[in-house]
Amino acid sequence: MNSFESSPTLNAWRAVLALAVVFVLLTTTGWTAVANHRGPREPLKVALSAWEKGRIGARHLPSPSAPPRLLAAFFASLDAAQRAALAAKYPLVVGNLNGAPVTLRYQANRLALKQAREADEERAHDGRLSSDGRLLATRRMQRYESMLGGDRQILAFDPSGNGRVAEVLGDLDHAERVSVVVPGVDTNMLTFEKSDNWYTAPAGMAESLYAAERAVSPRTSTAVIAWADYTSPAGLGMDAAIGKLAEDGAVRLTALTAALPGTSRVSLFCHSYGSVVCGVAARSLPARVTDVAVAGSPGMRVGNAAQLRTAAHVWAMRDGDDWIQDVPYLAVGGLGHGADPVARGFGARVVSAYGAVGHTGYFKPGTESLDNFADIGVASYQAVSCADGGAGCRSGIASDG
Numbered sequence: 001m002n003s004f005e006s007s008p009t010l011n012a013w014r015a016v017l018a019l020a021v022v023f024v025l026l027t028t029t030g031w032t033a034v035a036n037h038r039g040p041r042e043p044l045k046v047a048l049s050a051w052e053k054g055r056i057g058a059r060h061l062p063s064p065s066a067p068p069r070l071l072a073a074f075f076a077s078l079d080a081a082q083r084a085a086l087a088a089k090y091p092l093v094v095g096n097l098n099g100a101p102v103t104l105r106y107q108a109n110r111l112a113l114k115q116a117r118e119a120d121e122e123r124a125h126d127g128r129l130s131s132d133g134r135l136l137a138t139r140r141m142q143r144y145e146s147m148l149g150g151d152r153q154i155l156a157f158d159p160s161g162n163g164r165v166a167e168v169l170g171d172l173d174h175a176e177r178v179s180v181v182v183p184g185v186d187t188n189m190l191t192f193e194k195s196d197n198w199y200t201a202p203a204g205m206a207e208s209l210y211a212a213e214r215a216v217s218p219r220t221s222t223a224v225i226a227w228a229d230y231t232s233p234a235g236l237g238m239d240a241a242i243g244k245l246a247e248d249g250a251v252r253l254t255a256l257t258a259a260l261p262g263t264s265r266v267s268l269f270c271h272s273y274g275s276v277v278c279g280v281a282a283r284s285l286p287a288r289v290t291d292v293a294v295a296g297s298p299g300m301r302v303g304n305a306a307q308l309r310t311a312a313h314v315w316a317m318r319d320g321d322d323w324i325q326d327v328p329y330l331a332v333g334g335l336g337h338g339a340d341p342v343a344r345g346f347g348a349r350v351v352s353a354y355g356a357v358g359h360t361g362y363f364k365p366g367t368e369s370l371d372n373f374a375d376i377g378v379a380s381y382q383a384v385s386c387a388d389g390g391a392g393c394r395s396g397i398a399s400d401g
Contacts, residue, residue: 071099163189184272299337
């Protein structure tokens, strides 16, 4: 090979060409999703405007963007009746406030879900809407019905646009270990759970992980959060190829982890584009985040693990049949998400994904990918299976207890 063929300039042009080919394919093969229809209103914005003008007695209500510790202090200064009154009057606001008591947020979000269900029930029967509009309203109404079932603990809920939601499994207030599942593209209210392929949707991923963690370490108090509380790319178009939505999501993820109650240790389990979110958030995560594990990652917006600038253990896995391995692992002019996290030179602890078929099978029960996630989530590190069958991915790290 001559010097011109190996020059940085030529390599850069090859990278640009590779990206161009991929994104042309993505936008011409039907993989790119059509933009979802948005309703005429943004309910959370309306609710926030009302909150900012509100009072409790003679006191002004705190800014919703105040630090969680100040919001926690505000709610601690109220009696139970006052807290309940605020949740009833401003359910969308209280239900999304980092710093508000989690049980109050669950209560507020149940009220907000009921209101959203009623609004979409009216839309589903509104003859002024198109048939598509009425169908969408019906589907959303059915999703709200499902989320209101049983004793589900909804930590965050926003019906605006395509919708955002986060759900808790377990006792978040008293958990020793908290796991946060960060999903990838096409995550919204309608895809939060699925009747088919349950373990490929955020609610199913979290349920599977929660059960696996309890099986691995029954004596460890655990909680798992299905965190679909960010705006993800719709399909594999341009939004999925750049970092803007990941940057916005990283701000929200950092805020969540900083505001969790108690002194629990936190692990992030980031799938697909969710790993981009976790990569961007890494440098700002609080010290309580001990582990960042990625699966089926298109990159973490860095060239190696050290550039994440986090003290957390960085884990990575990829199934051999996962199509994500064919995406160019590079970053050129804002396109692409950087180096491959399972590559030897990246510096992550590469673990086995045996049994996880394809891009969406990592949380399926009976797979080594799920078992490894569970071991990481409860800090049973010495039980983790390395991708190469050795013990290198566990070196220099001791299990709790």
